[in-house]
Amino acid sequence: MNNFLTALVQKLVTFLNENHNFFELKESEKSKKLESLSVPVQFKQYLEKADANSFMLDLKVVVQFIQDSKNAVLKENSFFKALLKFITEDLARKIDHLDGNFYLLPKQERVEIVDKLINADSQLAETLKEILTNFTYQQIANEIQELGKRIANTPYILVQSPREIDNELKKDIRMALSKENPLSFPTFQINRKLIGGIRVFQDGKVKDHSWISRVLRFTSLTAN
Amino acid sequence: MDKLLSLGIDPWSMVIYLANTGLLLAVLTYLLYKPILKFLDERKEQIISSIEESQRLQETFEKKLTESEANRQEAEAELKEELSNLHKFTEQKRKELTAEMEEARNKMMEKAQQEIDAKKANLLKEAETEVKTLMTRIILEIVENKVPENVIQESIHSAWKQYSK
Numbered sequence: 001m002n003n004f005l006t007a008l009v010q011k012l013v014t015f016l017n018e019n020h021n022f023f024e025l026k027e028s029e030k031s032k033k034l035e036s037l038s039v040p041v042q043f044k045q046y047l048e049k050a051d052a053n054s055f056m057l058d059l060k061v062v063v064q065f066i067q068d069s070k071n072a073v074l075k076e077n078s079f080f081k082a083l084l085k086f087i088t089e090d091l092a093r094k095i096d097h098l099d100g101n102f103y104l105l106p107k108q109e110r111v112e113i114v115d116k117l118i119n120a121d122s123q124l125a126e127t128l129k130e131i132l133t134n135f136t137y138q139q140i141a142n143e144i145q146e147l148g149k150r151i152a153n154t155p156y157i158l159v160q161s162p163r164e165i166d167n168e169l170k171k172d173i174r175m176a177l178s179k180e181n182p183l184s185f186p187t188f189q190i191n192r193k194l195i196g197g198i199r200v201f202q203d204g205k206v207k208d209h210s211w212i213s214r215v216l217r218f219t220s221l222t223a224n
Numbered sequence: 225m226d227k228l229l230s231l232g233i234d235p236w237s238m239v240i241y242l243a244n245t246g247l248l249l250a251v252l253t254y255l256l257y258k259p260i261l262k263f264l265d266e267r268k269e270q271i272i273s274s275i276e277e278s279q280r281l282q283e284t285f286e287k288k289l290t291e292s293e294a295n296r297q298e299a300e301a302e303l304k305e306e307l308s309n310l311h312k313f314t315e316q317k318r319k320e321l322t323a324e325m326e327e328a329r330n331k332m333m334e335k336a337q338q339e340i341d342a343k344k345a346n347l348l349k350e351a352e353t354e355v356k357t358l359m360t361r362i363i364l365e366i367v368e369n370k371v372p373e374n375v376i377q378e379s380i381h382s383a384w385k386q387y388s389k
Contacts (some may be wrong), residue, residue, distance in 0.1 A: 122380070163380065169381060196367075196376050196383070207387055209386050215363050219356045219363065
């Protein structure tokens, strides 16, 4: 994550250096200027809304985070909210395209798959490819959830299924759950014991639509 | 007098005889008849007094008898009353004891019934648990190993639809 942030900050600072008066422009003019900046749209939206002072303060927090991630205060920070929005929207969709077997493949194959998934050559894109190639799904998910908790107190959401969920359904699930819980990152996990259906954990509460729960409920009822 | 002599009656013999008889009577009267009569009088008096004594005794006896009869009846009445009271008391005690015994018996039966019910419930629960476990194993065996993959995939989709309602 630090590499990505470093690359991102570098790009933003370079852009702002080339556009000294950016923060003094009107919003429509800002949008036009931002067309030339190749960063995720969430950061462009952040820059449109930010002013010079708030940007500098946010930048300070970013630097603190890069130097000492545990002690940086991220709560309700606009820059980090934009980061979280990018991760839970765009990056999450990319992650969802990687099936369960991806992390068992040799590194070369993983690199090839990720190259096709993130079709860009910028330093920013490279850092993202690095994250997807070198870390497991669980590691990435944990990191994102921890970040979400620190920035916006997002709930922990886990979706268990007996088999790998297809990408379309993953997308629908992610969208639906994100509507209820903005900036959250639902994690998908395979649990063969469910047999069928799904089970959703959300901040300590469970909604169990799995077959195993029905079987157990059925046997309890019939025994009574 | 000659006539008497012709008859063989001697007047002087008669007079002697009469004097003799008189003397005899006098002697007898003095020596026999008076004592006897005295004795008889005494005896009569004795008998009379005895009779009177016995009558008096009889009266006393009868009086005593009447008194004792009255006492007996009084005692009998008291005894009857006592018996009646005792009878009532024992009847009451009997009822009380019977009630206590009945209560104790009911409690024991209730306790025994509770124990039986508890044992029965335990046994049923154990049997229920065993049946549940067996049913779960059977169902899981069928569902885990015999359901096609596409059915499982469909179940994920339909479960999501149900969740998002």
